[in-house]
Amino acid sequence: MDAAKKAEEFHRRLESAADATEAALDALLAPTTLPGEITRPARLLEAMRYATLGGGKRLRPFLVIESARLFGVEDASALRTACALEMIHCYSLVHDDLPAMDDDDLRRGRPTAHKAFDEATAILAGDGLLTYAFDVVADPATHADANLRAALVLALARASGLGGMVGGQALDLAAETAAVPLDQAETLQMQAMKTGALLRFAVDAGAILGGATPAQAQALHRYGKALGAAFQVADDILDAEGDAAALGKRAGKDAGRGKATLVGLLGLEKAKARCDELVAEATTALIETGLGEKTEILAQAARFVAARRS
């Protein structure tokens, strides 16, 4: 396949994963209560749906689905795991947008959840999504093998919690008001936690569901790490260069707020070079899985992440 065909195939599968995720999230966030639930309050459910449905490229779900496909995992298992991860991602956006945090009014070109509803509802909708993510993964509908489900819950919690995403957000906020700005190592660690951990989990989830060998799992993990870092550098570059229309949020807001970014530390050109290096690292890690041609779609994903313009 030539480069243009490969890119076309990538976009087709990215879109197909997004459609499948949207439909599955819509079904999971239906008003019907599950055993053990009492009732799903209408307005809270509406806020959870608002925060989750109708948006985004669904990059994390795509990565779960395609990593799982490397091992021939059933799509239903991967899709439920993908939805759980996307719920965590979406809850984190809702809480990050709150007035006490980043205080953003716009997200993907729409009012943020606390603007569309109210602050209390946004906090609870985030809590509800975070909780529901673990419900979805632990449910036997995700996989018949409870060992895999428990392993997924554990990995997802570690990626999302105080030693992962939540911790990264705490470090990022602390850096804004700190007397001394974060140095490069601290910035990379903060970013590896804040955005990297969930992207890494996406491919780890594929390895867990697929019963990867330790060597394969480690190689995929390295891929996820490089991809996550590339995603963040690209984000910093976008923030420095992008325009608000393409982003659906204010451009330059991170730099303007004194947030730690790699562009700020290295300059634009070096940051772009670092991004290319990370794509190369990601591609090498894929070769090391020994899974051959099948991994081409994930190599495309790394290139896409590094080159994205929104």
Add this chain to the structure above:
Amino acid sequence: MDAAKKAEEFHRRLESAADATEAALDALLAPTTLPGEITRPARLLEAMRYATLGGGKRLRPFLVIESARLFGVEDASALRTACALEMIHCYSLVHDDLPAMDDDDLRRGRPTAHKAFDEATAILAGDGLLTYAFDVVADPATHADANLRAALVLALARASGLGGMVGGQALDLAAETAAVPLDQAETLQMQAMKTGALLRFAVDAGAILGGATPAQAQALHRYGKALGAAFQVADDILDAEGDAAALGKRAGKDAGRGKATLVGLLGLEKAKARCDELVAEATTALIETGLGEKTEILAQAARFVAARRS
């Protein structure tokens, strides 16, 4: 054993469960990172410890531990599950106290988390505790059988999420600003979700860990339901009658805020009679477990919950 001796034994075991829970939570919230974590940011961890350690009767952990004991479950399994549940309870207090929610400055006689730290840190500490709860339950250290761990995660998520505790908090907040106050059925449902669901989970967890028969599990579930309802009526009575010193928070604040309470709907005397009925229901359910004398400690717990003065 006479009544005084039984009460003494109950308080001894309540205190012993509280001590064990405090020590286990302290160990779980240590700075040491676990595999899959990157680092535990110091201030975030401090806020999570502040919100979790050094307070409360630890009624929920006690119920997990004593329900599990009915079936001879190892204390380590029950204790980790108890800690997870307490983390969920504590996170819910942190988020409920936020300015956008109940806007409370005091909790157990100390500044609330967002007062002692800041609002962003309180939100993240809550998110971190909620996430960590599922980590703790899913970890093989909790039980060798992954089926039990996954079942615990699922039950805990359902009790805590949009169809349980989080949903109850949403209904409670909505009631404050609604044109029509909640009627009795709506108030009972809201309370069954907001405070009942976690108390019910505590005894359900014992049944899950202990491999209870369906009949035993159902009887324990009925006990948990009645106990949860009694807890909430007692809370409404306390709010109406109590003094701030004993409560460590403002008395009458719920009624004053127009919150739906059973005392408001039934009057004080009928509410007290309802509380007695619920204790009787709880005790009957315990007899129906067929587990005999061993359940006496849980009967004491129901009486304690109904009679508590703080």
